[in-house]
Amino acid sequence: MQQGHPRHKQLIKSRHEMVMHRRYIFARKINEGMHSFVNGVRKAMNSVVNAIFNTLETKPLEEKPEIKDIYSEMYKPKGLMQIVPPRFNK
Template sequence: MQQGHPRHKQLSRAKHEMYLHRRYMFAKKINEGMHSFVNGVRKVMNSVVDAIFSTLDTEPLKEKPEIKDIYSGIHSPKGLIQIVPPKFNK
């Protein structure tokens, strides 16, 4: 004699798999949320640290002595015009 619905085993297995899938998806979303939160906190901390360091008083850079290009002066042909790039001093 039959002891219940013939598809009972299949249906109960499907319910169990759906339960596992929902649990997995919940954990996955929690993990992604925590990951994005940590990345956001890291970006905020980096920007705060960069702002702190940019506001600190630093010594102005000393001007470096110019290095003369002796080689191009000796080996440049006399007929061509040399173009000197502009110097940008602050």
């Protein structure tokens, strides 16, 4: 006497194969996600390190900027318009 459907063994095997396939695909996607995350972090760190080294390699200015005496230009103008303050201790 037959017990169960004749394709029962085949159906159980195919379901098991699908379960194993889904586990494999899930693990592969997790692995790819972690790999891409690590690559992104590595690229970000490389760009930060390169930026730091590029700023350290900049050359200082060769010409020194000229410092002007703004106070003397404002309160002691040159030329004919010079104003002489009065003396009070005579």
